[in-house]
Amino acid sequence: MSNLVEIRDLEFAYGDRKILSNLRMDFPRGKLIAVMGGSGCGKTTVLRLIGGQIRPQRGAVRVGGEVVHELRTDGLYRLRRKMGMLFQFGALFTDLTIFDNVAFPLREHTDLPEELIRDLVLMKLNAVGLRNASKLKPGEISGGMARRVAVARAIALDPELIMYDEPFAGLDPISMGLTANLIRNLNDALGSTSILVSHDVNETFAIADYVYFMSAGKIVAEGTPAELRVSQDPYVKQFVNAEPDGPVPFHYPGKSLADDLGLGAKR
Amino acid sequence: MILRFLESAGATVRESIESLGFATRAFFNLLRFAPGAFRRPALISEQIHFIGNYSLVITIVSGLFVGLVLGLQFYVNLIQFGAEDKLGSLVALSLIRELGPVVTALLFAGRAGTSLTAEIGLMKAGEQLSAMEMMAVNPVQRVLAPRFWGGVIAMPVLAAVFSAVGIMGSYLVAVKMLSLDEGAFWSQMQAGVDVNRDVVSSVIKSFVFGIAVTFTAVFQGYHVKPTPADVARATTRTVVIASLLVLGLDFVMTALMFTQ
Numbered sequence: 001m002s003n004l005v006e007i008r009d010l011e012f013a014y015g016d017r018k019i020l021s022n023l024r025m026d027f028p029r030g031k032l033i034a035v036m037g038g039s040g041c042g043k044t045t046v047l048r049l050i051g052g053q054i055r056p057q058r059g060a061v062r063v064g065g066e067v068v069h070e071l072r073t074d075g076l077y078r079l080r081r082k083m084g085m086l087f088q089f090g091a092l093f094t095d096l097t098i099f100d101n102v103a104f105p106l107r108e109h110t111d112l113p114e115e116l117i118r119d120l121v122l123m124k125l126n127a128v129g130l131r132n133a134s135k136l137k138p139g140e141i142s143g144g145m146a147r148r149v150a151v152a153r154a155i156a157l158d159p160e161l162i163m164y165d166e167p168f169a170g171l172d173p174i175s176m177g178l179t180a181n182l183i184r185n186l187n188d189a190l191g192s193t194s195i196l197v198s199h200d201v202n203e204t205f206a207i208a209d210y211v212y213f214m215s216a217g218k219i220v221a222e223g224t225p226a227e228l229r230v231s232q233d234p235y236v237k238q239f240v241n242a243e244p245d246g247p248v249p250f251h252y253p254g255k256s257l258a259d260d261l262g263l264g265a266k267r
Numbered sequence: 268m269i270l271r272f273l274e275s276a277g278a279t280v281r282e283s284i285e286s287l288g289f290a291t292r293a294f295f296n297l298l299r300f301a302p303g304a305f306r307r308p309a310l311i312s313e314q315i316h317f318i319g320n321y322s323l324v325i326t327i328v329s330g331l332f333v334g335l336v337l338g339l340q341f342y343v344n345l346i347q348f349g350a351e352d353k354l355g356s357l358v359a360l361s362l363i364r365e366l367g368p369v370v371t372a373l374l375f376a377g378r379a380g381t382s383l384t385a386e387i388g389l390m391k392a393g394e395q396l397s398a399m400e401m402m403a404v405n406p407v408q409r410v411l412a413p414r415f416w417g418g419v420i421a422m423p424v425l426a427a428v429f430s431a432v433g434i435m436g437s438y439l440v441a442v443k444m445l446s447l448d449e450g451a452f453w454s455q456m457q458a459g460v461d462v463n464r465d466v467v468s469s470v471i472k473s474f475v476f477g478i479a480v481t482f483t484a485v486f487q488g489y490h491v492k493p494t495p496a497d498v499a500r501a502t503t504r505t506v507v508i509a510s511l512l513v514l515g516l517d518f519v520m521t522a523l524m525f526t527q
Contacts, residue, residue, distance in 0.1 A: 051401050080403035091398035093390075105402045108409070153402075 004029045004161055004193040005050055009059035012045060012217075019045050020217040023059070027161075032187045032194040034204045036239070037214035038248055043197040044088075046214075047163050050195070051085060052076045063161065081109060084154030084162045088169060090146040092138040098125070098149050099134035105156045124152040128182060144175030148182065155186060161193050162186065168200040176200070180207050201240050205229065213239065215248065293486055297411055304412035314417025321379040322425055326371055330429035333366060334358070334436020342441050351441075355452035356459025358437040359430075363460060363469045364525070367430035369517050372476035375422055376509035380484035383414055384505040387488025388498040396489075411485045418484070422477025423470050430469070468524045475520065476513050483509040 005027035012020040019042045027033045035043050048054050049061050055069045062068070063079055071079060092101050102121045106112060112120070125131040128148040130141075138146050147167060154162055164183060168176045184207040187194040198204045204211065205225035213221040213228070213236055221228065221236045228236055238246030257263075304311055337358050345351040387410065390396050396406040434456075441447040460466065487501040487508070 053397065053400065077403040077405070080401060083401065085398070085401040087394045087398055089394070091394035093395055093398075094393065105404075108402065108404045 002029055003027055006062040010056050011058040012056045025212055027193055027195055029193050030191060031209040032207060034196045034208035034211045036199060036204060036211055041214045042217040043214055044165055047165055047197055082160045084159035086150050086154050086164045086167055088166045090150035092146055092150055094138050098136055101149060102152045102156055124156055128152045144171045158190055159192060163195045165197050168198055168203050176203055183207060290486060294482055297415060300408040301412045301415060303408050304416055310413040311416045314413045315421050318379045318417045319421040321382060322375050325374050325378050326425045326429050327432050329374055330432035331436045334433030335440050337361060338437030338440035342445050351447055352451040353455055354441050354447060355456035359434055359456045359460050362430040362433040363465050368426045368469055368473040368476055371426040371429045372480055372513040373510055376480045376506050380480050380505045380509050381502045383484035384488040384502045385498060387485055388491040388501050391491055392493035392498060411489060414485055415481050418481025419477040423473040426473035472520050475516055479512045479516060480509040
């Protein structure tokens with residue numbers, strides 16, 4: 001099976017602060033691949049690099065065989081039409097209704113008549129269970145519902161690649177389960193490839209085909225959810241079992257408490 | 268000590284030139300995508316309606332009071348020389364040449380400019396502009412350009428409303444309250460105001476102010492750091508920078524238009 005997205009020898013830094021180093025990942029077509037790791041480990045940066053919002057210092061991201069950072073603006077926009085992205089907090093247009101939010105990409109990129117757009121939008125909203133909320137504004141629905149509207153908007157143009165940035169963050173257990181099922185079902189129904197960035201172990205393991213674990217901008221483990229559940233890798237064990245201590249320290253690196261309080265032996 | 272002063276002065280100058288260059292590039296980038304916005308005139312007319320509406324009430328009320336005060340002040344002073352018949356012409360020239368475009372632009376910066384900056388800044392903070400980019404929609408063309416044209420087109424109309432209401436205000440004070448001869452008021456105005464020299468220059472001025480204020484507002488909103496504190500700072504910057512730009516440009520244009 002060919003890969004829709006390939007990442008090779010990728011390095012990225014904000015100024016002097018290195019975010020990603022020597023990254024190699026494959027995202028096969030039709031699969032749901034999860035990228036997991038603690039906050040600030042560079043997961044979202046991977047999505048931004050795939051979407052071409054930032055440029056790597058070294059290495060390359062290939063989407064459908066095209067090197068993303070070598071594309072000119074029109075080429076990049078052409079590529080992005082095949083992508084859908086769910087932002088962490090939905091990023092819905094607050095001045096538009098839910099209907100108009102989902103209709104936005106259709107109106108921008110197609111010349112479809114308004115009746116057809118109406119039918120398509122209602123079908124997408126039906127898929128996320130919010131057809132009857134189409135006349136409301138984003139401020140009038142809950143955070144979980146807003147996330148689902150954003151999913152409907154991300155799939156409006158039936159993209160080949162759907163990227164989800166922390167889709168479970170801040171959701172109640174019911175919404176979390178709903179969203180997880182929705183992501184899996186959409187992946188299978190649309191035949192698209194999905195990249196799921198998350199740190200929620202249970203939901204992600206329940207739906208993902210393959211998981212990459214990241215820490216400090218590097219891949220530290222990878223495998224199917226079943227393999228990772230029994231993994232003896234200390235990082236994976238700490239993460240999956242939510243242990244407070246392990247390779248990921250509780251304290252921000254720096255001086256020890258004894259040094260700060262002046263309790264060390266005087267020299 | 269001296270070295271440190273020179274260092275910081277140098278850094279300040281360099282940063283200023285850098286940000287000026289950055290703003291200039293952003294301006295040309297906006298101009299590059301601006302004509303494309305006319306392919307969807309509905310977006311522009313929506314913004315003209317929206318932005319014009321923001322500022323219409325404050326423009327009318329301010330225009331009325333400025334006109335009332337001008338009528339009163341000119342009358343009190345001109346009557347000392349028996350020249351009160353010139354009032355109509357003086358009021359109209361002051362409003363059309365200077366006060367109309369300048370005061371309207373200052374009000375426009377405070378009313379519509381700040382809300383444009385806040386709106387675009389909050390869209391950026393809420394990742395709406397990033398979401399748009401990821402949907403292969405250029406935010407400069409879709410969000411900034413229609414707002415830019417909306418402001419640029421609304422500004423001369425608002426300035427004309429300001430001047431017209433101002434003239435009516437001075438008419439109320441001078442003719443209706445202080446019994447200035449109505450015929451003298453209007454005939455002096457008609458004789459004193461030249462369409463090419465005064466009205467056209469006024470339209471050009473307000474058009475340029477429209478460009479300056481609206482560009483400042485959308486630029487500040489688009490380049491805001493996505494935090495509530497910086498959105499607040501950006502709205503303040505819009506008023507300060509746009510007002511100074513308007514006053515500076517007014518001097519330059521007045522010097523070019525009205526000196527021989």
